[in-house]
Amino acid sequence: MPDIRANARSTTGTALRLPDMSPTSGMCPICVRECPVLCEIGLSAFRGREVLYPKPQEFGRSTQASNKDYLLDWSHFQILSDVIGARGIGPDSDKAVFEAVDISTSAGGVPLKVPVFTAGLGSTQVANDYWDGLAVGAALAGTMQVIGENVCGMDPKAKIQDGKVKHSEDMQHRVNKYREFWDGKHGSIVVQTNVEDQRMGVDVYALSKLEVDIIERKWGQGAKAIGGEVRVPSLDQALMLKRRGYILIPDPEDPVVQEAFKAGIFKTFERHSRVGMPGQRSFIEDIEWLREQGAKHIFLKTGAHRPAAVAFTMKCASEAKVDLVTFDGAGGGTAMSPVPMMQECGTPTVYLEAQVLRCIELLKQKGKHVPDIAMAGGFVNETQIFKAIAMSNLGDSPCVKAIAMARSPITAVMKASYFVELAKEGRLPRAFADVYGAKPERFFIAAPKLSSSYGEGFKRIPLDAIGLYTYYFERLGTGLKQLMAGCRKWKLDLLGRGDIASLSERAKEVTGISTVDKIERDAMESILS
Ligand code: SF4
Numbered sequence: 001m002p003d004i005r006a007n008a009r010s011t012t013g014t015a016l017r018l019p020d021m022s023p024t025s026g027m028c029p030i031c032v033r034e035c036p037v038l039c040e041i042g043l044s045a046f047r048g049r050e051v052l053y054p055k056p057q058e059f060g061r062s063t064q065a066s067n068k069d070y071l072l073d074w075s076h077f078q079i080l081s082d083v084i085g086a087r088g089i090g091p092d093s094d095k096a097v098f099e100a101v102d103i104s105t106s107a108g109g110v111p112l113k114v115p116v117f118t119a120g121l122g123s124t125q126v127a128n129d130y131w132d133g134l135a136v137g138a139a140l141a142g143t144m145q146v147i148g149e150n151v152c153g154m155d156p157k158a159k160i161q162d163g164k165v166k167h168s169e170d171m172q173h174r175v176n177k178y179r180e181f182w183d184g185k186h187g188s189i190v191v192q193t194n195v196e197d198q199r200m201g202v203d204v205y206a207l208s209k210l211e212v213d214i215i216e217r218k219w220g221q222g223a224k225a226i227g228g229e230v231r232v233p234s235l236d237q238a239l240m241l242k243r244r245g246y247i248l249i250p251d252p253e254d255p256v257v258q259e260a261f262k263a264g265i266f267k268t269f270e271r272h273s274r275v276g277m278p279g280q281r282s283f284i285e286d287i288e289w290l291r292e293q294g295a296k297h298i299f300l301k302t303g304a305h306r307p308a309a310v311a312f313t314m315k316c317a318s319e320a321k322v323d324l325v326t327f328d329g330a331g332g333g334t335a336m337s338p339v340p341m342m343q344e345c346g347t348p349t350v351y352l353e354a355q356v357l358r359c360i361e362l363l364k365q366k367g368k369h370v371p372d373i374a375m376a377g378g379f380v381n382e383t384q385i386f387k388a389i390a391m392s393n394l395g396d397s398p399c400v401k402a403i404a405m406a407r408s409p410i411t412a413v414m415k416a417s418y419f420v421e422l423a424k425e426g427r428l429p430r431a432f433a434d435v436y437g438a439k440p441e442r443f444f445i446a447a448p449k450l451s452s453s454y455g456e457g458f459k460r461i462p463l464d465a466i467g468l469y470t471y472y473f474e475r476l477g478t479g480l481k482q483l484m485a486g487c488r489k490w491k492l493d494l495l496g497r498g499d500i501a502s503l504s505e506r507a508k509e510v511t512g513i514s515t516v517d518k519i520e521r522d523a524m525e526s527i528l529s
Contacts, residue, residue, distance in 0.1 A: 007040045011054045011064050011339045014040045052338040056268055059231040060125030063407045065223070065333035065378060070348035073331075074384040076507040077391075077500045078516050081486040088490030098485035103477055104186075105492050107402040108324025108372050109297050110214070113142030113186045114477045115385065115492060119326065119376050119404035120192040120216065120301060122148025124230050124335035126410060128170075133413040135178040135189075136461060137468025140450070141477075142186030146301075146404075147174050149194040149218055149228050150273060152202050153244055156237065160244065164201040167209070171202075175210045181454075181461065192216040192301060194228060195274040196246065204293055213296040217286070219276060219313065220303030222328035222377040223337035225345055227273030230336055235261055238269040247272040280316050287320035297323045304330040304346030304377065307355050314359040317371045326404045327356055329377025334406045349377035349388075353400070354511045357392060360399050376404035382479030390495040391511060397493035409468050416467025419443070446470045 006026030008016045017037040018028040027039070035042070044051045054064040086096040105115040118138050121127035127134070127148065138145040152158050155170040165171075171191075178189040191206040193215060206212040221228075232238045238252035249270040250257040260266060287298055300322050302313050310327070317325045329349025333342050347355065353375050363370050375388050385403045392400035420440050422428045428438055436443040441451075444466045451458040484490065487499045501516035502508040508515050 005067065005343065009040065009339060010067075011342075012040065012043070012051050013055045014038055014043050014051070050266070052340065053336060054339060056231060059268065059336060060129065063126060063334050063410050064337070064339070064342070065407060066331045066343045068331070068343045070331060070351075072348065072350050072504075072506055072510060073378075074350065074387045076350070076503050077387045077511075077513065078503055079383065079386060079390075079483055079487065080499055080501055080516075080519070082488040084488065086488050086490060087494050096485070096488075096490065098481045100490060101481035101484045102491050103480050103484070105401050106372075107144070107374055108214070108299055110144055110188050111186050112144065112402060114472055115389065115402045115480070116379075116405055116472055116476060117144035117187070117374070117402055118146060118409050119328070119406040120146040120148030120190075120218065120221075121334070121406060121410070122192065122228060123150035123154035124148075124228075126335050126414075130410060130413045130417060130464065131174055132177050132462045133417060133464030133468060134409060135174060136181050136465035137409070137413060137472065138187060139178050139181040139183075140461070140465060140469040141472040142183065143402075143472065144187045144190055144214075145178050146190040146192050146216055146299075147171065148192050149197055150230075152205065153196050153200055153246065154230070154241070154271075156240065160200065163199065163245075165205045168205070171206065172210060175206075175212060181457075181465075188214055188297075190214040190216050190299060192218050192299075194218045195276050199245065203290060203295075207294045213294065214299065215290055215295045216299035216301050216326075217283075218301045219278060220305065220328070221301070221334075221337075222304045222330050222346060222349070223333035224341045225303060225305065226338075226341070227275050229273070230271050231268035232271050233268050235269075238271070241271055247274070278312075278316065280312075280319065283316045284320045287322060299324040299326065300371075301326040301328065303328050304348070304352050306347070310347075310352070310355045311359050311362075314356065314363060314371075318363050318368045321369050322371045324372045324374060324401070326374040326376055327352055328404070329353070329375065332377040332379075332407060334410070349375065349379075350507075351510055352377070353388060353391060357394060357399065360394060364394070370399065372401040373399050374402045374404045375400050376406070378407075379403045379405050380408045382476045382483060385476065385480060386483045386495065387500050389492065390499040391497055391513065393496040398495055409471070412467045412471035413464045416444075417464040420463045440466075444470060446474055 003026050008014045015037055016028050016039055017035050022029050050056055085091055089096050103114055105112050135145050151171050152165040152168040155168045158168040159166045175189050191212050193203050203215050235252055238248050242248045242252055252269055290298055300317050329352040330346030331348050360370050389398045389400050392398045423440055440463050441447045446466055489495055497513055500513055501519045502513045503516060
């Protein structure tokens with residue numbers, strides 16, 4: 001496979017001068033002095049480490065992910081529909097309609113109206129800017145919203161005494177905004193903690209002061225195998241974060257660095273988080289301690305690490321009786337990750353789920369606790385959700401209880417927010433306005449329904465939250481119901497491995513799902529013999 005992205009990537013804003021690049025290096029076959037084009041090598045000669053990251057000038061206004069083909073993704077499976085009977089509902093054509101499919105689930109002990117939730121969105125600018133839409137949208141859809149890492153530490157108004165957080169306006173706002181439209185039954189607000197958050201006592205603060213009862217420990221994410229990173233556009237903020245214990249690059253206390261920043265030679269500092277050093281014993285003790293502090297449900301989020309790390313994670317989660325583990329496959333991404341790491345490092349989602357399922361088989365054989373699983377990493381639609389859940393049924397019901405998403409809900413909210421802004425300014429694309437209307441109450445198809453459900457409260461719903469609700473509930477939810485009804489399954493826990501077939505030998509080899517040309521041969525023969 002030619003490495004066509006080695007020397008030119010849209011994420012970093014680099015390009016090649018010639019179309020017939022060298023497949024090994026990714027360079028133009030002839031490279032000349034008079035080339036005005038900035039390829040990866042060319043731009044790196046000027047900007048060095050900046051070119052490891054998505055365009056810095058787009059930070060806070062964009063999301064990014066890998067565009068590498070990992071030779072196996074959800075499109076390599078086909079959903080097998082049925083024509084016989086109806087499971088999970090009476091075999092009555094008047095009742096067995098797709099709208100009657102029950103797609104509710106329970107993930108980590110939390111009931112969800114839809115089997116998707118929003119994964120940890122933390123201190124990164126894009127999550128901050130769209131928080132109200134994201135949180136309210138998740139609450140309207142009856143699902144969970146995880147508040148990601150470093151929120152208190154990055155909050156300039158946070159009160160921190162003796163290294164421990166006593167108050168954070170941003171954290172309080174994030175929790176309360178979700179609860180404004182939470183029905184108190186479906187979904188919940190979750191606070192995620194990394195090494196920095198644990199040092200700062202964010203877990204204790206959230207449990208004791210904000211009445212949060214779900215804490216998620218973070219071991220990693222699919223986009224990178226190093227800690228969370230953001231760009232900091234102000235020297236004062238960089239200095240504050242250094243004082244709070246964060247790693248800032250370059251060092252904002254260095255006078256030479258300060259001078260270069262003021263001269264505009266670079267425009268943002270990198271803020272990094274430390275990675276944890278998990279151990280089985282210490283993890284179990286930590287989870288016991290969290291329960292003593294009042295946590296009712298405990299989640300663990302990890303990345304796309306090597307198979308032995310997947311097994312270690314499952315062992316720790318099982319021993320500590322964690323309620324939910326989210327595995328985040330390589331290929332996804334969100335706000336700021338080194339692009340080469342995002343492309344080349346970690347186990348892609350389908351391969352990762354296959355490894356997790358093997359671990360579950362081994363745990364089940366020993367009669368050990370199996371935590372609920374959420375898969376993440378590049379999910380955008382209901383067919384992918386269906387396949388990931390169906391594949392995970394190892395007997396009783398699917399082990400994957402929900403799909404965690406980050407980039408796609410941000411996109412739904414960003415798009416909604418942008419088009420509302422364009423509508424206010426009378427600048428909507430003509431083709432859109434002609435078809436869907438020029439006012440938000442017209443172009444958001446769910447607006448009349450929400451207005452009738454919430455009455456006067458409808459005016460308090462941020463318009464971009466309607467975008468997320470519509471995406472989660474109306475699009476993904478309805479799409480999933482259609483697919484399930486097509487397979488004659490009216491309850492989510494009835495989905496099974498027999499509902500999908502592999503389209504390639506690789507898909508079969510990795511997941512154990514038979515190929516579409518061989519599946520159910522015995523059934524065909526027994527029906528006709
Ligand atoms: S510097 Fe050389 S390799 Fe890079 S775009 Fe120009 S010609 Fe191609």
